Amino acid sequence: MNKVILMGRLTRDPDVRYSQGESSMAIARYTLAVDRRGRRDNNQDGQTADFINCVAFGRTGEFAEKYLKKGTKICVTGRIQTGSYTNKDGQKVYTTDVVVEEHEFAESKNAAGNNGSFSGGSQPSFDAGNSQDAGDGFINIPDGIDEELPFN
Numbered sequence: 001m002n003k004v005i006l007m008g009r010l011t012r013d014p015d016v017r018y019s020q021g022e023s024s025m026a027i028a029r030y031t032l033a034v035d036r037r038g039r040r041d042n043n044q045d046g047q048t049a050d051f052i053n054c055v056a057f058g059r060t061g062e063f064a065e066k067y068l069k070k071g072t073k074i075c076v077t078g079r080i081q082t083g084s085y086t087n088k089d090g091q092k093v094y095t096t097d098v099v100v101e102e103h104e105f106a107e108s109k110n111a112a113g114n115n116g117s118f119s120g121g122s123q124p125s126f127d128a129g130n131s132q133d134a135g136d137g138f139i140n141i142p143d144g145i146d147e148e149l150p151f152n
Contacts, residue, residue: 002079004098006052007106008034009073014056016065026061030054030068032076032098054078056100064103073106 014030033049054076056064068074078100087093 004076004078004080006032006034006054006076006098007073008032008049008052008076010068010070011051012070014061014064014068016061025058026056026065028056028061028064028068030056030064032074052098053096054098054100056103060100060102064100067105068103074103075106076103077101 009032011031011033014028016026016028018024018026030053032052032054034052035049036047076098078098081097081099083095083097084092085095
């Protein structure tokens with residue numbers, strides 16, 4: 001089984017290109033900075049994160065182009081794919097990428113805005129009519145509505 005689940009922040013805006021041919025397909029490449037577990041001061045090389053190359057195809061790539069920006073915290077599900085090529089100097093270069101099957105936002109737009117990491121795009125939002133947003137991501141429930149709720 002080849003399954004990868006990652007949570008991290010984009011190190012830069014996705015690089016999106018489109019394939020040639022009749023039906024062009026989006027190919028989005030980005031790098032995720034994923035924090036390492038454990039004590040941060042105990043690393044021998046001083047590095048506290050791993051930088052993992054990701055590639056998303058088709059509609060997933062289009063989503064990346066439209067909504068993902070540098071600093072956005074996302075959760076990625078996919079698979080590891082290895083490959084190799086010969087560079088212009090004749091040396092063989094080995095690659096490891098995560099092929100993204102799905103990605104989703106890992107924090108709210110408000111939380112991302114508070115730390116200055118989210119610079120645009122939009123997320124699906126819940127609209128409860130005329131209720132007011134409490135600012136914490138939950139809506140306020142009006143007083144006197146207890147009997148209409150399915151729980152106590």
